[in-house]
Amino acid sequence: MSFWYIAHDDELLLDLDDYMRPTKTGCPWGEAFFRRRLRNAIAAGKLNVSEVWLVRSNSEHHFHAILKVKDFRNHQDLQSRIAKLTWQLHLGSDLYRGRADLMRAVRGFPSASLLIRNEVIPDFYRGPDAQCPCTEKHDTQKQFDLGENACPIWRSVRGMSPWELFGPSSKKSEMFIPLPTGRVPLQLIMTKIESED
Ligand SMILES: [Zn+2]
DSSP: OEEEEEOOTTEEEEEEOSTTOBOTTSOBHIIIIIIIHHHHHHHTTSOOEEEEEEEEOSSTTOEEEEEEESTTTTOOSHHHHHHHHHHHHHTTOOHHHHHHHHHHHHTTSOOOOEEEESSOOTTOSSOOSEEESOOSOOOHHHHHHHGGGSOHHHHHHHOSOHHHHHOOOOOSOBOOOOOOSSSOOHHHHTOOOBOOO
C-alpha cells in the first residue's frame, strides 16, 4: 500500500535529498539551504510558518519536510502556485522535481508537490490525501509506459513527465566537449560522443 500526501494550499512540501551532503563551504546541504534559509525567511517576515515536520523517506539521509504556512491559505491561483514552488526550491527542495513542477504549473498541468510513503506519517496533524495498492516505487518511466493501466493516483496528480516537458535525457556515458568562450557554435552544443564505460 502507498499513502499519498499532496501539499494543501497552506503547506509547502520539500524533497530534501541527502541532507548531509556538503555544500561548497562544507556545510551540510540541509543545514545551509533548509534550516538557515527557513530561519532567515521567518525572521525577515517573508514566510509565516506555524509548523515544521521532517519525515524520513525510504532512502537513507533523504528527508521530506512539510511546512504549514499561512501565506497561501485559500490561494489556488497560478501566481500562488508558482510562488510556493519557488519557496520550495529556495528552501533546498530537489531541483529536478521542482523545475518539472514549475513547468507543469506554467503549462496548466497538475503540479502537485507530493510525498508517497509506505506508511502514514506518525502523529501528523492530518491523514494522507490518497492511497493506492502499489507496493513498488512509482517510477515515472514505468508508470508512463503502463499508459491507461498506470496507477490512477499517479495519473491524476503527475501530469506530463519531465521528458515530455524538457526532452529525454541521455543515460549513456559521454566524452566531455569543451566549449569556447564568445559565440559558441550550435554544432558543438549538439555533439554527442558516447564513451565505452
Ligand atoms: Zn499507486
